Amino acid sequence: MSTDxxxxxxxxxxxxxxxxxYEILGSVTESDDVLQDSYxxxxxxxxxxxxxxxxxxxxxxxxxxxxxxxxxxxxxxDYIGPWLPEPLxxxxxxxxxxxxxxxxxxxxxxxxLETLTPDERAVFVLREVFGFGYDDIALAVGKSVATARQVxxxxxxxxxxxxxxxxxxxxxxxxxxxxxxVTAAATGDLGGLLSLLAPDVTWTADSGGKTTASRRPxxxxxxxxxxxxxxxxxxxxxxxxxxxxxCNNMPALVLSGERQKGxxxxxxxxxxxxxxxxxxxxxxxxxxxxxxxISR
Numbered sequence: 601m602s603t604d605x606x607x608x609x610x611x612x613x614x615x616x617x618x619x620x621x622y623e624i625l626g627s628v629t630e631s632d633d634v635l636q637d638s639y640x641x642x643x644x645x646x647x648x649x650x651x652x653x654x655x656x657x658x659x660x661x662x663x664x665x666x667x668x669x670x671x672x673x674x675x676x677x678d679y680i681g682p683w684l685p686e687p688l689x690x691x692x693x694x695x696x697x698x699x700x701x702x703x704x705x706x707x708x709x710x711x712x713l714e715t716l717t718p719d720e721r722a723v724f725v726l727r728e729v730f731g732f733g734y735d736d737i738a739l740a741v742g743k744s745v746a747t748a749r750q751v752x753x754x755x756x757x758x759x760x761x762x763x764x765x766x767x768x769x770x771x772x773x774x775x776x777x778x779x780x781x782v783t784a785a786a787t788g789d790l791g792g793l794l795s796l797l798a799p800d801v802t803w804t805a806d807s808g809g810k811t812t813a814s815r816r817p818x819x820x821x822x823x824x825x826x827x828x829x830x831x832x833x834x835x836x837x838x839x840x841x842x843x844x845x846x847c848n849n850m851p852a853l854v855l856s857g858e859r860q861k862g863x864x865x866x867x868x869x870x871x872x873x874x875x876x877x878x879x880x881x882x883x884x885x886x887x888x889x890x891x892x893x894i895s896r
Contacts, residue, residue: 606643609653615895617661623725624665626685626710628887634664655736662722662740669718680809682817685710686887687847687863687879701896702849704729707865707877712762720755727752730896774868778851782842785832793828797821798872808881854888863888
C-alpha cells in the first residue's frame with residue numbers, strides 16, 4: 601500500500617478524528633498534536649490488516665488522546681483560576697444541523713465532561729456522541745467489553761444528572777440578542793445589559809494567571825453587568841475591535857486591538873444570556889486563528 605493511500609484515508613476522516621480528540625481533551629492545539637502523532641503511527645500500519653479504517657483510526661486517536669489527557673492532569677491541577685476548554689472556531693452553523701454534535705462541542709458540555717475520569721470521558725464520547733460499539737470502545741481504552749459497558753453506564757448517569765435542560769433560542773433570536781449585547785456593552789448602556797441577562801447569569805473567566813480576570817465565577821445579573829461595564833470601559837480607551845463569530849456552536853465575540861484580548865462565548869436560553877465563558881489566557885487564543893471542521 602502506498603503512502604498516498606494512508607494519507608487519503610486519514611484526510612477523509614480527519615474532521616471526525618479531530619472532533620473525537622477535541623471532545624476528550626478540550627484543547628484544539630493538543631488535538632492537533634495528537635492527530636500529528638497518530639498519523640505518524642498510522643503511516644507505518646499495513647493497510648492489508650485493517651478491516652475498518654474508521655474504527656481503527658478512532659481507536660488509535662483515542663489511545664493517544666488518553667495519554668495526552670493523563671499527562672496534562674497535573675498541569676490542570678496547578679492551573680491558576682478556572683480552567684476552560686480552548687474555544688473551537690467553526691464556520692457559521694457548522695454543527696447546528698446535527699443536534700447531538702452541536703451539544704457535544706458546546707462549552708457547557710465540555711466543562712461537564714471535565715468532571716469525568718479520563719476513561720469515563722473517552723467512553724462517553726465514543727458511545728454517546730459517535731455511537732461506536734463496545735468492542736471498539738474496549739480496545740480503545742484498554743478494558744474488557746464488560747468493563748467498558750460499566751464505565752459507559754456510570755459516565756452516562758453522571759452526565760445526565762448534571763446536564764442542563766434549557767432550550768436554546770432559534771438562530772434569529774440568538775443573533776438579535778448578541779447584537780443587542782454588543783451595542784449595550786460597547787456604549788456602556790447598563791440598563792440595556794441588565795435587560796439581556798438572566799437573573800442567575802454566570803461569568804467564568806480563564807486567564808491562567810496571565811491576564812487580569814476574576815479567579816472565581818461571578819454569579820448574578822448585577823455583578824456580571826458590573827464586570828462587563830468595567831471591562832468594556834477599559835477596552836473602549838484602546839483601539840478595540842469586536843468580531844462576532846461561532847465558537848463551539850455558540851455566539852462568541854473576539855475582542856482585539858493591538859493584540860487579541862479575549863474570546864467571550866455566550867450561552868443563550870429562554871431569551872436571556874445565562875452564561876459567559878471568557879477565554880483570556882493568551883495561550884488559548886491561538887485556537888481561534890482559523891475555523892475547524894467537525895463531524896461525526
